[in-house]
Amino acid sequence: MNPNLIRGLYALIDTTWLAPATLTDAAAAAIRGGARLVQYRDKTADAAERAERARAVFRVCRQLGAVFIVNDDVDLADELMAHGVHLGEHDATVGAARARLGPLAIIGASCYDSVVNAQRAADAGASYLAFGAFFPSPTKTNTRHAEPFLLRKAKALGLPLVAIGGITPDNAPELIAEGADAIAVASGLLTGGDIETAARRYAGLFLEAAGHGSPLPPHCHSPVLACSADLGKATRQLSVRTLTMRATTATIHLDALRHNLKRVRALAPRAKIMAVVKADGYGHGLERVAQALAGADAFGVATLTDAERVRRAGLSHRVVLLSGFDELGDLALVRELAIDCVVHHESQLAMLERSPAQAPQSLWIKIDTGMHRLGFAPEQARRVFERLRALAQVGEIRWMTHFACADDNDRERTDEQMARFRAAIGDLPGERSLANSAAVQAFSASHGDWVRPGGMLYGLSTFAHKMGHDLGLQPAMSLSTRLISIQQLSTGDAVGYGAGYRCPRPMRVGIAAVGYGDGYPRHAPTGTPVKIAGQSAQVIGRVSMDLLAIDLSAAPAAEIGSEVLLWGPQLPVERVAEAAGTIGYELVCGVTRRVQFAASQASEPVSVAA
Incomplete structure (x- = not known):
């Protein structure tokens, strides 16, 4: 599917707002005003009436060059050879719709307020992801509320994003700025009396956001006429040619990963292991790595996207977001994924204090003992602990630091960092984590409660002039x-x-x-x-x-x-x-x-x- 098809105004032609006799006129007016997509919604009519009405609206879309989507009903979409179908939480699954309608059908999925649901829909073959309601909506009174920042988070999924729910010309620019590729509008489009003028106003917001002037009618700028107006069942069932891949292959040795995990256990038998799987599992593929390392006690990741991938891989381990959260909106996803966060800066403390009190969340306080990247100064440790402990939304608190020179066997500097860390925390409660891969192998005194091996799990040496096999590791x-x-x-x-x-x-x-x-x-x-x-x-x-x-x-x-x-x-x-x-x-x-x-x-x- 051409992702440019899901762009601009998405008109919801809904029998909640329109008499059956006016459906085609409303669709035509919306398209003339700049709507790129039209969704037919009818929750009331019997099957025969719905099919007749949908067929008439589809005819208008074909004539004027807009994408035609059926709401909820895969059978009807298949019968009409529609361009696609939009599915809600209680409708057919994305996978079933894809199997029924074929590889070129447009399949939209309502994800409400959940990036996790969006990832599942993307994995199942969705063409676009719909979030909302963002604002109060007459047709979505019982829908979960979504925050605009979710659109920015969902951009990483690589699919077009549709915003829905209570959207007006005044609040739509915020959603477009956050990453909405399309805005789906029903009452704001259909209830003002002049549908075409309303559509022009909505469609013009996208051109304004791009720095252009007034919107053009769809037949002047839409790719739909050229590539999708005649999409039907026969077109959707076009065979897909199998491509010959390049000869270059990366083979991931799963037994080597497990061997290296056992090596960590042997070196640090009293510590729990946080297996670091950031950067797509050090380039090895996060999901396959995490599943191979399921014998670890936790996983360390650098981004929320990687945390989601660990959860989607079916793993319920503790997951620690090592770089912490960047903005207040991240905390909703942190809680949804049930992961731990590292707190390393004053700005994060302030955001936590502003966040609503919810189920207690586990945090790790990072102390900067000499790396000078992330972390609080050692003398701030007690103050930070007391501020966090006072918050109802904070649960268990743990501690960590990171060594600068353990891979150089610089014993003096690493010993100094260990001493600073212990002095900073003193008798404050909470488990400790100091050791990275190099310290696991060279500084047993640093093992503490948790070790955080990264490179050594993949068979990589952290030491100059030594190979992984010199250290008892196997390349993965x-x-x-x-x-x-x-x-x-x-x-x-x-x-x-x-x-x-x-x-x-x-x-x-x-x-x-x-x-x-x-x-x-x-x-x-x-x-x-x-x-x-x-x-x-x-x-x-x-x-x-x-x-x-x-x-x-x-x-x-x-x-x-x-x-x-x-x-x-x-x-x-x-x-x-x-x-x-x-x-x-x-x-x-x-x-x-x-x-x-x-x-x-x-x-x-x-x-x-x-």
Whole structure:
């Protein structure tokens, strides 16, 4: 579906407000005024009457070039070959409607005041997500109230957003500014006497928001005529061609994740484990990682979106939002997801004090002991604790800090941070968490009540000049591709952009289907190691977006189709990172979405000679 179809005024042609004989005239007036979409709502008529009326409204939409949506009734949408259907909480499921109407049908889902419901609808195949009622509405007297900020939160879901409920030309700009792609209007459009003029006023709000002038009628600017006016059942059932994916594959070794979790347990047997799965599980895929690490006691995330993903993965563990919340509106979603928040700044204290008293929420106070990114100064610890403890909406309080140099084995600085943390908290109650991956492995005195391993769970070394396998860890990702060409080059021939590499002798050069568009580092220099069919080789020339040149001198058996290992158990990512002047964390987090991902239950054996 073209997302531009869900844009602007969405007219609700509703028999609550209109006599049956006026439905088509009302629809035509709304479209002439600039409505891009028309939804037919009829809660009263019998099936035959509803079908007849809907068919007449659909005819007007086809003639004038608007999208036609049926409210609630999948059977009717299918019978009429409508462009789509809008579903409420108690109607057919999105998945069932998608299966019935086909891959090109427009399927809208009412999400009310819940981003979690919106994510479920998106996962099931919804085309757009509707939130509201935002304001009091004559037709939605019993509907849950939604706050405008939810639209901004829901933008991360990547689908068009429709705002609904009590919308007027005066309050609509706030919703558009927060991210509404369309506004659905019934009474505000249909009850004033001049539907076309009212529609022009609503439609003009979107052009004003974009910095344009008066709205054009839909036949002058709508993509609907070109691509959807004739959408019917036959069109919706067009077969979808299966695309051939790139050869580049990231294989996630689930047993390696579980092995590394056991390694943490062995190193910190008395501490609870908060498995850090931020940045999409360090690039490994948050859901698969969290499920593989279900033996942890909690999960640490950086964003509310990641917290939602943990919940959608079916996990009821404690989830800790490590960077805390940014604005007062975040707290509603924090409570809905039942997650813990880190509090690290005075502004967050003020927002908590302004938030309505609800069920007590668990918080973590972060103390800045020397990292100087997030956290309260040590001398503020008691004051912050007392302010939070006085709030009815605050439940358990825990403590954390973060080490700056544990990965450098800088014992003096790390010992100083531990001492500051303990002195700051003193005898105040609450569990403590200090240790990141490096401290789990190198500073047993820091383990406390909770440890927060991140990189080590993925088999990554946090220490310079050490590989993960040196620390008893197993790499959780292999990145591989294949050779798609082999060139026989002569002495002096240049390879790649900039002609920066010239062959010192006659050479076989393999071209692999991977580049910085896949997340392989563009700055990887000549000499960066790869493996081809188990044999060592090296990159030559400049890494391009899609392709990588490899010297095949040490891999004489290589041929087109041979597997190229870029990193994995037989080639530690730390070696590649060192050659490229970065760290393994950056490489695994940087693998892009065009790479195929596959999960493997069995870990590959690690070659320490790699």
